[in-house]
Amino acid sequence: MLKIIITIFVSVFSSLSLADELPSWREGATKNNIITFVESVTTPGDKNFVPINKRIAVFDNDGTLWSEKPYYFQLAFALDRLKELAPDNPEWQQDPILKAALEGDIKTLISGGKESLLKVIMLSHTGITTEEFNEIVIRWTSEARHPATKRLYIDMVYQPMLELLEYLRAKEFETWIVSGGGIDFMRAWSDKVYGIPPEQVIGSSIKTSYKIIDGIPTIIREPQIDFINDKSGKPVGIHKHIGIRPIAAFGNSDGDLEMLQWTTAGDGGRLGVIIHHTDAEREYAYDKNTHIGRLDKALTEASIKGWTVVNMKKDWGIIFPME
Amino acid sequence: MLKIIITIFVSVFSSLSLADELPSWREGATKNNIITFVESVTTPGDKNFVPINKRIAVFDNDGTLWSEKPYYFQLAFALDRLKELAPDNPEWQQDPILKAALEGDIKTLISGGKESLLKVIMLSHTGITTEEFNEIVIRWTSEARHPATKRLYIDMVYQPMLELLEYLRAKEFETWIVSGGGIDFMRAWSDKVYGIPPEQVIGSSIKTSYKIIDGIPTIIREPQIDFINDKSGKPVGIHKHIGIRPIAAFGNSDGDLEMLQWTTAGDGGRLGVIIHHTDAEREYAYDKNTHIGRLDKALTEASIKGWTVVNMKKDWGIIFPME
Numbered sequence A, B: 001m002l003k004i005i006i007t008i009f010v011s012v013f014s015s016l017s018l019a020d021e022l023p024s025w026r027e028g029a030t031k032n033n034i035i036t037f038v039e040s041v042t043t044p045g046d047k048n049f050v051p052i053n054k055r056i057a058v059f060d061n062d063g064t065l066w067s068e069k070p071y072y073f074q075l076a077f078a079l080d081r082l083k084e085l086a087p088d089n090p091e092w093q094q095d096p097i098l099k100a101a102l103e104g105d106i107k108t109l110i111s112g113g114k115e116s117l118l119k120v121i122m123l124s125h126t127g128i129t130t131e132e133f134n135e136i137v138i139r140w141t142s143e144a145r146h147p148a149t150k151r152l153y154i155d156m157v158y159q160p161m162l163e164l165l166e167y168l169r170a171k172e173f174e175t176w177i178v179s180g181g182g183i184d185f186m187r188a189w190s191d192k193v194y195g196i197p198p199e200q201v202i203g204s205s206i207k208t209s210y211k212i213i214d215g216i217p218t219i220i221r222e223p224q225i226d227f228i229n230d231k232s233g234k235p236v237g238i239h240k241h242i243g244i245r246p247i248a249a250f251g252n253s254d255g256d257l258e259m260l261q262w263t264t265a266g267d268g269g270r271l272g273v274i275i276h277h278t279d280a281e282r283e284y285a286y287d288k289n290t291h292i293g294r295l296d297k298a299l300t301e302a303s304i305k306g307w308t309v310v311n312m313k314k315d316w317g318i319i320f321p322m323e
Helices: A002-020 A029-042 A073-088 A090-094 A096-102 A106-111 A113-125 A130-143 A159-170 A183-187 A190-194 A233-241 A254-264 A297-305 B002-020 B029-042 B073-088 B090-094 B096-102 B106-111 B113-125 B130-143 B159-170 B183-187 B190-194 B233-241 B254-264 B297-305
Strands: A056-059 A174-182 A201-213 A216-227 A248-251 A271-278 A308-311 B056-059 B174-182 B201-213 B216-227 B248-251 B271-278 B308-311
Touching (some): A029 A159, A029 A271, A029 A308, A073 A090, A073 A096, A090 A096, A096 A106, A096 A113, A106 A113, A113 A216, A130 A183, A130 A216, A159 A248, A174 A183, A174 A233, A183 A201, A201 A233, A201 B254, A216 A233, A216 B233, A216 B254, A233 A254, A233 B216, A248 A254, A254 A271, A254 A297, A254 B201, A271 A297, A297 A308, B029 B159, B029 B308, B056 B159, B073 B090, B073 B096, B073 B113, B073 B130, B090 B096, B096 B113, B106 B113, B113 B201, B113 B216, B130 B183, B159 B174, B159 B248, B174 B183, B174 B190, B174 B233, B183 B201, B216 B233, B248 B254, B254 B271, B271 B297, B297 B308
Parallel strands (some): A248 A271, B056 B248, B248 B271
Antiparallel strands (some): B201 B216
8 A cells, every 4th residue: 555655656746846857957948949849759649759669869978968178078088097007108208199198288189180189099998808998987987077177077967968868768768878989988987977878878989809818708999990970970870879760869069960960850850959058157168169069060050950059058057966 | 546456466467477487488407597597686685686787688689589591581681682673783694693692592602602692792781771771671571481481581580589588578688689690680670579679789780871862861871891790799799789798698509609608707697598409390400510500619618618508399399489
């Protein structure tokens, strides 16, 4: 009997709480667009109703679920890891790019272009087993802090997006990460931070190989790029991992343009959302004129295609969970 | 009130039905091994208890979930598709391999080795969009019939394995396919036939690319291999798609050896199972001496590692659902 009462209580409580499923989103057109879409695809009989097994929502990570300034947090991880390994690799001091990386001279590092960054990623991300890498990332996320806010990086996630993830899952959506970031880097903490399990994370990857080492089956991270999950790679990554077209996509930069196109070009109710960083006071303000997270073409296309643009300053009551 | 009564009834009924969750499995050591493992990892307090988010079981497809004789069903699909396309490609008649393929001369085709098969796969599986391919496979599975039994290929699945999939899912396992077969070929029917959604299918893949064609966002299947999910590729495919090590693996050939090694080498309760085709009367009997589904090294390793070997003839009361 107690069980029954609890069940009734819980079910009444959840219907009530639905009235306020996105408390950090200020009332207005943006919040309305999102809720109208979700109600429409989840209401049986609605012309846009979508069965549960097709309710796939995809989220970029850097700049969409957590901050990406002053530079991608995974680059901060790579630099910290490089420093850890430097004492065993004195020859790195002779390499101007590695020397810059070790001194935290991001400007010189970035001026070296893709090749320089790739070198840093390879040295910091490979040559170990997948399980070792996972542990190293977990340890880093529990210690490393953002240079400006001094908060743990994993606390630099957006509260309104956490609420959105929960809201969608309550409506029986699967919520997937589709990021240019490293798939195994994100998997180490995505469940804890976003409630997104490792198998629903799509990202860039390096090659791995299966080997038996001293009798122990092992997967090794090899120093070679496997897949870049950015721009036109995003629809490809989505197809590779999910195999069905999402009905909702959330991004914040031109790297997300193709994912938004692919998602919203399907039949029936579709939602495309762009997070526009407009809040220099509480977070950062940037769009066209930045190297990291540039938003230009996708913003133009948003107005043509009718995608929802989130104005962070205006639409979000709070930005970070600790506020 | 009615709802409450129904709820109670359903919950009593499901506990009762648990006594017979694998009715097509004959009583004996094999069935006991499987049930003992499942009970152990799902019982809170048990030393091998595994939380729900780590309950991953992986299944090979050809020869493990459905038949693979007289040759892989996907090859039958490729040949049927080739015949469909032949009228528009008269030059194929000048190519001895394609001519053999079109005439159903499997012996000549297979004697040409990997390259010949690859040619047939490329011509039959690429150059179209992912959505077109999906529709073609769905149509084929609704029409094409097995040469010996004259049944639809999708009816050539093993009833005991269907029960096992359901039983594991009832115990809150995720059930994944990890096959050397084509990922998109399987995804077209895996949900309908096995209750396994597209996002839980891992297989070999060809490259795809995202293109806007006549204004329409499209994913095209390119004539190039992306990944071979066989032998040492299986643990790599598992890591790529799932990101955590499974706790149970089911296979039937040497192509599954590395997947079984990787799965069973983890800590805690682990289950490795090999389906041994021993029933020439009801299905097929083969192991060491066959090109398709060869089982040799994995059978030797099973006895060393203590993996469970299913003797189809002895352990399975029925083999196909229609029996």
